[in-house]
Amino acid sequence: MGDHRDDRDAINGENTVYLAELHTRWQHDPASVDPAFASLFETLGSDRLPGPDTTLQTDAATETGAESLKFAYRLRGHSVAKLDPLGLAPVPDIAELNPPGADRDLIARLRRAYCGTTAAEFMHLQDPAQRQWWIDRLESPVAGPALDQKRLLLALTRAEAFEQFCQKRFMGMRRFGLEGGESVIVALRTLIDAAAQDDVRSVSLGMPHRGRLNVMANILRKPFAAIFSEFAGTAFKPDTVQGSGDVKYHLGTATTLEHAGHTVRISLLPNPSHLEAVDPVVLGRVRADQDREKDHDRQHHLGILVHGDAAFAGQGVVYETLSLSKLEGYRTGGTVHVIINNQIGFTTVQSDAHSGIHNTDIAKSVQAPILHVNGDDPEAVSRCAFLAHEWRRTFQSDIVLDVVCYRRHGHNEADEPAFTQPAMVHAIQSRPTTRSLYAQHLVQAGIMTEAEVEEMWNHFQNRLEEQFETSKTYRPNSSDWLDGPEDPTRLQDEQDRIQPMTGVPLQRLRDVGDAIGTIPEDLAVHPRLARQITARGKAVADGGPLDWATAEALAFGTLSMDGHPVRLSGQDSRRGTFSQRHAVLFDQNTGREDTPLTHITPHQAPLNIWNSPLSEYAVLGFEYGYSLGDPEALVLWEAQFGDFTNGAQIILDQFIASGETKWLRTSGLTLLLPHGYEGGGPEHSSARPERILQLCAENNMRVCNITTPANYFHALRRQIARRCRKPLVIFTPKSLLRNKDTVSTLDEMGPHTRFQPVIADPAKEEGARRVILCTGKVYYDLAAERVRQNRDDVALIRMEQLYPFPHHALMEQLARHPDAEQIVWCQEEPQNNGAWIFVDRRIERALRGCGHHIQRPDYVGRESAASPATGLPGAHAAQQEKLVQDALS
Numbered sequence: 001m002g003d004h005r006d007d008r009d010a011i012n013g014e015n016t017v018y019l020a021e022l023h024t025r026w027q028h029d030p031a032s033v034d035p036a037f038a039s040l041f042e043t044l045g046s047d048r049l050p051g052p053d054t055t056l057q058t059d060a061a062t063e064t065g066a067e068s069l070k071f072a073y074r075l076r077g078h079s080v081a082k083l084d085p086l087g088l089a090p091v092p093d094i095a096e097l098n099p100p101g102a103d104r105d106l107i108a109r110l111r112r113a114y115c116g117t118t119a120a121e122f123m124h125l126q127d128p129a130q131r132q133w134w135i136d137r138l139e140s141p142v143a144g145p146a147l148d149q150k151r152l153l154l155a156l157t158r159a160e161a162f163e164q165f166c167q168k169r170f171m172g173m174r175r176f177g178l179e180g181g182e183s184v185i186v187a188l189r190t191l192i193d194a195a196a197q198d199d200v201r202s203v204s205l206g207m208p209h210r211g212r213l214n215v216m217a218n219i220l221r222k223p224f225a226a227i228f229s230e231f232a233g234t235a236f237k238p239d240t241v242q243g244s245g246d247v248k249y250h251l252g253t254a255t256t257l258e259h260a261g262h263t264v265r266i267s268l269l270p271n272p273s274h275l276e277a278v279d280p281v282v283l284g285r286v287r288a289d290q291d292r293e294k295d296h297d298r299q300h301h302l303g304i305l306v307h308g309d310a311a312f313a314g315q316g317v318v319y320e321t322l323s324l325s326k327l328e329g330y331r332t333g334g335t336v337h338v339i340i341n342n343q344i345g346f347t348t349v350q351s352d353a354h355s356g357i358h359n360t361d362i363a364k365s366v367q368a369p370i371l372h373v374n375g376d377d378p379e380a381v382s383r384c385a386f387l388a389h390e391w392r393r394t395f396q397s398d399i400v401l402d403v404v405c406y407r408r409h410g411h412n413e414a415d416e417p418a419f420t421q422p423a424m425v426h427a428i429q430s431r432p433t434t435r436s437l438y439a440q441h442l443v444q445a446g447i448m449t450e451a452e453v454e455e456m457w458n459h460f461q462n463r464l465e466e467q468f469e470t471s472k473t474y475r476p477n478s479s480d481w482l483d484g485p486e487d488p489t490r491l492q493d494e495q496d497r498i499q500p501m502t503g504v505p506l507q508r509l510r511d512v513g514d515a516i517g518t519i520p521e522d523l524a525v526h527p528r529l530a531r532q533i534t535a536r537g538k539a540v541a542d543g544g545p546l547d548w549a550t551a552e553a554l555a556f557g558t559l560s561m562d563g564h565p566v567r568l569s570g571q572d573s574r575r576g577t578f579s580q581r582h583a584v585l586f587d588q589n590t591g592r593e594d595t596p597l598t599h600i601t602p603h604q605a606p607l608n609i610w611n612s613p614l615s616e617y618a619v620l621g622f623e624y625g626y627s628l629g630d631p632e633a634l635v636l637w638e639a640q641f642g643d644f645t646n647g648a649q650i651i652l653d654q655f656i657a658s659g660e661t662k663w664l665r666t667s668g669l670t671l672l673l674p675h676g677y678e679g680g681g682p683e684h685s686s687a688r689p690e691r692i693l694q695l696c697a698e699n700n701m702r703v704c705n706i707t708t709p710a711n712y713f714h715a716l717r718r719q720i721a722r723r724c725r726k727p728l729v730i731f732t733p734k735s736l737l738r739n740k741d742t743v744s745t746l747d748e749m750g751p752h753t754r755f756q757p758v759i760a761d762p763a764k765e766e767g768a769r770r771v772i773l774c775t776g777k778v779y780y781d782l783a784a785e786r787v788r789q790n791r792d793d794v795a796l797i798r799m800e801q802l803y804p805f806p807h808h809a810l811m812e813q814l815a816r817h818p819d820a821e822q823i824v825w826c827q828e829e830p831q832n833n834g835a836w837i838f839v840d841r842r843i844e845r846a847l848r849g850c851g852h853h854i855q856r857p858d859y860v861g862r863e864s865a866a867s868p869a870t871g872l873p874g875a876h877a878a879q880q881e882k883l884v885q886d887a888l889s
Contacts (some may be wrong), residue, residue, distance in 0.1 A: 038876055059077055071684040083404040085376035086427040099655050102706025113138045117374035124364045156435040157456050158218045165464045168620045170231045172414050178211035179408035181376040182434050190385035196259040200302045202289055204251040205268045206282035207306030208275050210340055220255045220266055228471035249700050268661035272654040275311035277322040280618040284625025286332045292630050295809045298333025304336045310345020313354035320618030322366045325398045329610030334392035337400045342407045347420045360400050368398040375405030403836045502557045503719040503753035512557030513540025515600045517773050524588045545743035549580045551709030555716040557597050558818045559634050564720050569610040570638030577640050580737045581628050583609045616647035624655050627669040631725050642673030643686020654725045655693035668725035673733035676777040677828040679876040685869035687731050693838040696803040699871040701727040703803040705776035711746035711800055714755035736777055757806035759798040768795035768817040771823045772887050775799040778828045785884045802835055811850040824858045826887040830865040860887040
């Protein structure tokens with residue numbers, strides 16, 4: 001602060017005159033003092049400190065010292081709290097928390113508020129009202145709901161008994177038990193009970209494998225017999241339902257609970273071993289529930305995310321998910337984050353796991369308060385959980401509840417933790433369980449007798465024994481795993497030769513055209529854009545030609561008119577990466593937004609286009625979760641360039657491609673991945689179709705590389721028209737967005753029209769001497785060169801759908817050219833990329849199937865390469881010219 005002393009050195013309760021002088025300066029100009037003092041004075045108010053010229057300097061010194069002490073405890077009290085049940089964590093000596101001459105009674109009160117088995121971090125919050133909310137509740141606690149201590153002990157008893165029973169009956173089998181962290185069950189039960197009391201209708205829960213089986217059994221009431229039968233190797237699903245399944249501690253489940261007259265649906269979403277991957281999926285699911293039921297206040301559907309301490313600090317998707325929390329297109333009214341803080345990740349201790357003070361520091365980036373609590377104090381855990389619920393309800397903002405506990409076993413039950421953490425293992429082995437400690441407390445307080453405690457334990461053990469016997473003949477039913485409005489038994493899609501009619505009456509198409517071609521009178525649109533919008537509307541009215549963006553708008557608009565919500569999100573999606581969409585218009589004078597597609601009819605379904613943050617992983621996960629929650633909506637995620645999809649590869653691999661066969665969760669999510677070789681370099685050319693096609697099996701999704709706006713229109717509408725929901729990946733164009741040949745007519749989207757998985761050559765439908773099979777943009781390069789060479793003996797057959805492979809449609813086209821001398825597959829991508837490796841043997845099968853004398857296709861395209869494309873424009877042009885010439889020669 002210029003020529004005066006560092007203000008931070010003065011927070012010691014001694015230099016009161018100087019503090020009073022700073023306070024006077026702050027009253028005139030808050031920016032003139034150090035931010036630490038500005039925060040202090042903001043808490044104190046305008047009239048709490050006398051000025052330096054007052055005669056009451058003794059009183060000022062006392063009051064200033066007290067306020068400085070309060071400030072110090074609010075800011076740093078968490079650093080010396082009794083949070084570690086094992087007592088291994090060193091407690092620092094912080095001088096400002098125990099200044100000489102301070103009021104000892106005040107220190108005792110502050111230590112009770114901030115340094116006991118509960119600690120709070122909230123001074124980073126920028127809103128004074130939010131900081132005061134915490135001060136009021138911690139320094140002068142407001143009475144919460146009365147603690148039912150016997151019920152707390154019962155929760156701990158159920159949690160511990162379940163783990164001990166599994167340890168005894170299934171010795172050495174991995175279950176990633178909750179031993180040492182049983183209080184997490186108390187936290188979740190408190191959160192859900194409080195939510196139900198406040199009319200929360202559904203809770204979507206995401207968590208890793210640690211403690212998952214315990215949560216299934218004791219929170220979601222999954223039958224113990226079902227869990228025990230899975231330990232014995234029985235499938236989690238009925239035999240009539242197909243699917244490969246997954247290990248028991250990845251599965252999801254759902255239940256409906258009654259609490260005090262309130263009904264709440266609780267869903268535990270499936271999760272892979274990729275820790276934290278489920279976080280955005282849960283939030284997308286919650287947002288879909290809220291949107292579907294018009295929960296505009298976002299108070300009736302809640303997301304709870306359970307994390308591991310190491311993963312919360314270490315996985316980047318945690319920050320990506322947190323960053324969605326206050327964005328208009330993604331907010332859910334606040335998420336409660338519960339951390340099972342084992343103080344170790346696998347075998348890595350805290351000091352090696354993160355660089356901050358606490359593993360929760362990342363939450364401060366979104367102004368989320370953090371409560372730390374000792375897991376061996378279940379009453380404190382319950383109170384903190386209730387505070388977390390109150391905070392979310394009051395401020396509709398995220399909050400973190402960090403339950404500091406330990407792992408009684410190693411990373412899993414077959415591990416030997418003493419190899420690497422001997423001191424921790426010794427402390428754990430010599431420490432009674434949380435249940436035992438709390439039971440002893442209740443007995444000493446006269447609340448329960450030892451006989452009652454023993455009876456509670458024995459009663460539950462007997463129940464587990466009964467369930468174990470039942471598990472030997474247990475057969476699962478749908479209620480054990482079914483979750484959501486989509487029926488997972490609908491796993492079989494139609495045969496590839498059958499495409500549903502997806503055309504629309506022409507008048508409905510014209511109604512959409514009127515909306516997208518009309519600029520509101522009170523909206524000052526950019527002049528260049530105004531001409532484009534008007535031309536788009538005129539093209540629809542005239543019946544064509546219609547470009548890619550217009551066909552997309554017609555699909556979105558007609559689906560919305562049909563009552564199906566439409567949601568598209570991605571980086572720059574409102575305008576479109578290539579300035580092609582302009583679904584949302586902006587007033588050039590005020591910045592006001594308008595979405596013409598929402599003005600078609602008064603009663604159309606919601607239609608939203610959202611610009612996403614610069615995230616692929618979390619945003620794609622969010623949209624996948626949204627698609628689970630509303631299968632009647634067309635949900636789309638668009639990559640800015642298809643190349644960047646690999647930033648979300650975990651979501652593709654673990655959820656989109658395999659979620660149905662592993663977990664019986666069906667999704668109709670659509671991915672739009674711009675793809676095409678136009679000389680943009682290795683990161684702006686390829687959406688890596690080879691990777692996506694490699695994931696295709698068991699009819700798990702649809703993959704298309706489409707060349708006409710009409711076929712794009714039909715592919716989008718087919719997502720809703722088909723009864724069976726499957727993810728759809730479309731490799732979308734870039735240069736073709738404005739190619740004069742890449743157009744369709746309105747009639748091609750009208751009645752009795754449908755998606756074409758294979759498009760015959762309109763210029764050479766039969767009798768070609770040379771047949772070129774291709775997909776996507778390269779077709780137009782080949783067609784242009786064919787015209788230049790005046791070749792009438794070449795047929796270009798477009799593979800618009802690559803998976804499920806259109807075997808019958810391709811056979812029909814190949815049979816039209818029985819005398820062809822050569823059949824080639826031409827692609828822009830290098831030979832080890834693109835679709836070639838996937839389609840090669842499938843084309844061979846189609847040739848055999850139609851009895852063609854040529855048995856195998858030849859490859860034409862770029863040579864195999866480590867990088868997907870060259871970054872040199874000249875090299876790109878030469879390569880492209882060569883592959884086109886080679887295909888035609």
